[in-house]
Every structure is written in C-alpha cells, then in structure tokens.
Amino acid sequence: MYSFKDITDGIDSILHLFLNDTFATLAELILAGLALIGAYAVLALTLIYAERKICAAFQCRIGPSRTGKWGVFQTVADMIKILFKELIRLDHNDRFLFRVAPFIVIIASMCTFAALPFAKNLHAIDFNMGVFYLIAVSSLGVIGILLAGWSSNSKYTMIGAMRSGAQLISYEISAGLSLLAVVILSGTMKISEIVEQQSEMWFIFRGHVPAIIAFFTYIIAGHAETNRGPFDLPEAESELTAGYHTEYSGIQFGFYYLAEYLNMFIVAAIAAVMFFGGWMPLHVSGWDGFNYIMDCIPSFIWFFGKTFACVFIALWVRWSFPRLRIDQLLNFEWKILMPICLINIILMSLIVVF
C-alpha cells in the first residue's frame, strides 16, 4: 500500500542536512502547522461549494454556476470578498472578548483537525489518548461561542449563546459516550492503533449491534455539536437572525463560518475513523485478491471517501428536516439519547468480556 512515509521521511532528511536536531524538529512543526492550516482552508472552501451544489440539487435549483466552470470558483471569490470586508466596531461591548472569541472557536476546531489521520502515516498528532484529546479539544469551541454571545452586548446573540451552551454541553455527553463504546471495543485510545485494529474488519461490522447503535448516536450527537440543522438553534435564522454571530462582520464572521463547516467535516471524519476504519481499506479475511485490489486504492481516498459519505448524510438531514425547539432538543438528549448511550456501553462491555 502506498504510504506517505517516503515523503515525510524525505523532508526530514533534507532538513537534517541543513539544521541540527532541535531546529529541524522546529521547522517540521512549523511545516506541519502550515500544511494543516492550508488543508483547513482548502477543505472549508470545498465543503462550502459541495454544500451549495448538493443543497441546490435537493431543492431543484442549479446552485453557483457563473464563476468558473460549474461555479467552482464561487467560494474562492466569496473568500476574497470576505477578507476585504470591513470589521465593524461596536460601541458598548467588551472589545477584547469580542475580538478573541472567533479565534477560540477556530483554534479549537483546528486543534481537533490536526489529530485526524488523513492517510497512512499522514497523522500530525497521535498520542496514546488521542480520542480523549479529540473530545476535550472539540469542546473548547463552546467557550468561544459563549464569549461571542456575551461580548456582543446584543439580545439575539445572548439568546443564541445560551442556547448554544445548553446544547453543546448536553450533546457532548452523548458524543463522548458513543465514542467510549468504540474505545471499549478496541481497548485503546490511540487513534493510529484504533485504525490499525480495523485492518481485518471495520468496527461497525465487528462490534455487532452496539457499534451500530453507537454510530447512530454519535452521528446525531455530533450533528448537534456542529450547530447545523435540525439542531441549528443557536443560529436559528428565522428566530434569532444569526444567533451568536449576529454582530460579527468580515473575516471575524468568516472564522465562525469556516469553523462550522470544518466541524461538520471533523465530526464526519471521527465517525469514519472510529466506525469505518479511517484510511483503512475494506478488508475481508480470506479474500486475498479482493484485499489486494482494495489496497491499490490510495489510503487518503479511503479516508476522504468515507468522510464525505458521512458529510453527505449530514447535508441530507440538514436540508430536509425542520428545526427542533429548545425543550424538545434537551429532552431528546437527556431523556432518550444519553440513556441509550449508557445502556449501549454496558452492552458493548458484555460483548467484549464474553
């Protein structure tokens, strides 16, 4: 199977020709960071374009079609526009927190992004407690959202932020518990090991019924964590105009926008890693010919293919479902989803033990 190890090792040895160990490592860190930021931006643009086209298809429309062939440069043009837009300064608000809030959101999202295994040996952050790191870092974003709502000194943003706080913190529990089921099955929190363990068969097939339940609860809870319909209450357009980011303009708003799309990608990617083996091709033990053909498909195509399949489900749901009400949303989490997750963990433990 093709591996990115050659490229990364090549860069490593070239750097060592010029620099000593410390500076070489530093340079590698910077390069990896830049690569991740670049990938983050490109992915966001792709996702926005994909969403606009897919949603247009759902709605019997054409979608962007003027800028470039099939409108592919529409999101690039939008990005350039948003970079040049004025950052509107508000009176009577907390300037410092107002400026800091979008950074917290986007940094939380980027930190999670860095821990994803994009392909074989293309994995920036890989600890022995990777899953825990993912859950922990992705929940930082809610601080940025709460700060944004608070510091804008506006009633819409305040309601949006409070909704967001209630929603994100609640659904994180279910998302974490669903992932815990997979951790029980694999016996490790290290992401690379979780992926390796799925070389025989993906967890969604290996984990019997509990893994399937965990997948669905994770998709629902993860979807709620991204603030997208039918869980888009914090920015419910028809109720709160834009929710917590009502008062933001220009690239500050752009940060929220990017983070929203990337969070959707991250949730889909975690689902792909935990349940569908990440970059691991589909292997069936005994079918060597089949396995060989599967291995010929590059690993990053496997990863992105699985992730985009999950993203598509998210888009499909978002564009066909109406929004929940806040009490229904919280009832659903605390009275239905979380008990299911807890029972599911017990089931999974029983399966692992016996």
Place this chain on the structure above:
Amino acid sequence: METLEKRLSTLEYVSVENEDDRTTVTVAPEKVLELAKILRYEEKYDFLFDIVGMDYGDEGFGVIYYLSQTENPARLTAVKTRTGSREKNELDSVCEIWESANVYEREVYDFFGIIFINHPDLRRIFLRTDWNGYPLRKDYDFESNSIPVHNELIPDMETSHSVYMHEGHEEDVTRSLFDSNEYVVNFGPQHPAMHGVLHLRVSIEGEEVKNIDPNFGYIHRGIEKLCESYTYPQILHLVDRLDYLSGTMNRHAVCLCCEKALGLEVPPRAQYVRTIIDELTRIASHLLGWGCMCMDMGSITAFVYGMRDREKIMDIFEETAGGRLMPNYNIIGGIARDINPNFIRRVKEFIPYMRKMLKEHHILFTGNPIATGRMKKIGYLSKERAITTGATGPSSRASGWSNDLRKIKPYSAYDKVDFDEVLRTGGDTFDRYIIRLDEIEQSLRIIEQLIDNIPEGAFAAKTGAIIRLPKGEFIQRVENARGQFGVHIASEGGKTPYRVKFRSPSLVLVNALKEIVPRHKIADLIMIGASLDYVIPCIDR
C-alpha cells in the same frame, strides 16, 4: 331579523332600517355601549366585522360598526352613530365586548381623532405619536407635518395611555408597556421571519414569551386617504398592493362593490374567469404561506418547493393578464382582456401537477416527526376566541368556526360549483398548517369544475368613460386567502369616493398573536406567526 327589530323597537334611542341584505341601526353616541351589549349578549352578535370611522363634515364624526352573528353569517348589521358636532369626539369603547375592537378603535382614533373612553390601549396604531392632526378628517392640513430632519426619540415605544371618565370629566392615564426589568427583544421591522415590516416587541423570560406588543405602520402608505382623490378605476390599482398575495381577490371585492352600487350586470364569462383566477391566486398564496411556515421552522427546502409550484401559476397569470404578482386583471364590469388561448390548456395541465406535488409536500413536511412534534398542541386558539378576536379565514376555520364567504354568501361563480369548506376542530398550529394544504385541494376542485364550462360571450360589461357611484354607503366582502376582506365605499355621487375603508383580515390575526403566544417559546412565536399567515402591507395600508 324580525326578532332584532322587535327587540330594538323597544329602545327609543335607535332607529332601524332594513335593506335586502343588511340592517342599519342608527343610535345616539351616548347609547352605543348599551346597544352593543344588547346586540352581543341578547341577540348573539358575536362577530365584529369592522369599525369604520367617518367624517360627516358639520354633522361631526361618525362610526359604523359592522356586526354579524355566527348563526346567521350572511347578514351584516351596521350600527351607525354620529357625534353631531366637530367639537364632540368621544365615544365609549366596545373593547370589552369584542376583542377585535381593540385594533379597530385604535385605527379610528389614529385617523379621525375619535377618543374611545375606557379603551385599554389608546395609542396611535399606524402613525407616530408626534404626528400632527388626524389625516382622514376632511379638514386635515397637508402642510401640518414637515419632513423630520432630526433623528429624534419616539416616545410611543415605551408607554401607552387610556382615557377614562372619572366623575364626569376625562382622565388620561399613562402606563408603561413593559416593566423596566423585563427582557424585551425586538422582532422586526427587519427580521428574517417577519413577513414584511412588522415590529413585534416581545418580553421574554429565558426562552419563554411573557408578553407581546405588535407595532404597525412601517409600510403605511395612506392608501385610504389616496383613494379619496382617485377615481374608481384608479383605486383598483392600489387595491392589488394591499395584500399582494391575494391581490386579485381584493380587487374582485372593489369591483363587486362598485358593480353592486352601479347595478351593473357582469357577463357570465367574466364571472367564471374571475373565480378561476381567484382560486389560482388562493393556491399560490397558500403555497407561499406553506413554504414560509416551513422555512420559519427551519426547513428551507420546503420553501423552495412551494415557490417552484407557485411559479406555474405566475406563468399562467403572466400569459393571460400580463402581470405576475399583480395581474391587474379585474376591472369594474368584468375583466380587462379576454383569456389567452393557452389559458384553459395550461390550467388543465396544472391541476394534476399540483395534486401530485401536494402528495410530495405531505411526504416532505407533514409526515416529518419533527414537524408534527413541533406543531401539534402548540398555539391553541379556541373557536370563541377566534370569533371575538375577529380572526377569519383558514386560521379560524382550523378552530372550527365556519366563516367561508364563498359558501355563506356566494359571489361570482361560487354558487355554481360544488366544494367543501375545510373545517378542523383542533385549533392548534398543526390544524392551521394542514388546512391550507386541504384548501388547495378544494380550490383545485373548483377550478376543475369551471375550467371546461367557461361560457362564451363578452368579457366585460359596458361602463361609461367616467364611473360615478350613486350617493350612499356600500360594503362588499370577499373571502381572500387570509380571511374576510371587506371594502366599504361611501360615495357622494362624484367620480371619486368620499371615504374608502378596507377591512384587513391580517390586522386582527396579528392581534390574535397576543392571545395565543404568551407562555410559548420563542421558536413557537415565529411558527405561530407563520401559521396565521398575515401579510403586513394589508395591515398598514
């Protein structure tokens, strides 16, 4: 009507006049409240259709109350009163008897300066508090309001006042609308879910709505005042712009009113085409209402589906009438031009298409568990409250109040077709939602029966070059997509009317929000507002 006459003949302060389709009761201004109580509680006049303010010149100001009984809805009873001199401008409020009088009396106060004693909230409704004079009075000075050049504070945002009689003299009581520690959020005038420029001030506690205060007038164009200087054919063009989603029906009402006054016989061809056009407009309006409601609940795809199907109707209008949203099609005496040769074919193609799409709409939204979970048992409006708030149309038929004028008092070709008045009994948001889709099906039935039988012949009756209505007061009601739309024309015999009043079904629907919304969540406020389906330009006029 005999019982009414018998009852009223015992009172010495009223005089009763009977015409073929309405009863006029004239009463002294001091006795209005007394008579109103008799009519409401003894004679069961539970529906206040409209209150029309009048300026009778030297005879002072007048008010006409149009009343109706739910048991005998076809007949309107007009209660007229006039103050006698221009200095006297006080009347007793009938708010406690009919809830809908709240907004109607505010409107009369705004335009004529008639003070309603004991009205709980006597603010101006469309104009600002710093407006000088009362514009619909005949002696109104057009120069009295200069264009403001400063950005001044508007005091009417915070307080309301009422006038009470206390030991023989008036007492003006000012009160603030919201407590200082209430969390008041503005919804509108610029807001994605306010269908037009409605301004709702909502006092909330957490997610729960405590109190709501609608604020009108952001798109007030003074159409009623404009009408007084326009000829009758010119007025027709303004009427389309009231409720732009049921423009043809509003225009139909004015045409019918003028035709009735003139005694014109409208050719059957025109009557059939008018009915078909009205029903197509109703379908278009309900599709948009359905789509907007879905969008307000977060389902944007449904909105696009609604718009897609509505487009077919707009295309039919464009081909036949030239206009899409404002077809400008009805004229006094008939229709402006004959139907396009393709009209019948395209309408016949549209009927099966729409039936198919209705199924799809039900699959997309009605069957969705989130949608039903949000709509069922939310926003309950009882039948009694619907009647007293004056909420007509699909919104009140969902509460079980039968008030479809197409059935009660058929006009044009409605007496020649067989259709059902859709009634539901739940009175919740889901009923108000589903009733619109069911009405689309009934409209299709009406069109189906008419489209093959459009009679040959002239499409418009001959009228003089200048249309002069005879002296008198005329009223016509039609059923538009939102409820009962009424036109009241008072003519002095000239080529322009003396006074025109439009009864907007949307105004009372917004007022009904105050009834329904408290103790619901913010999300429900938006959804209930969408389910009532009001159109703001019709309110503000």
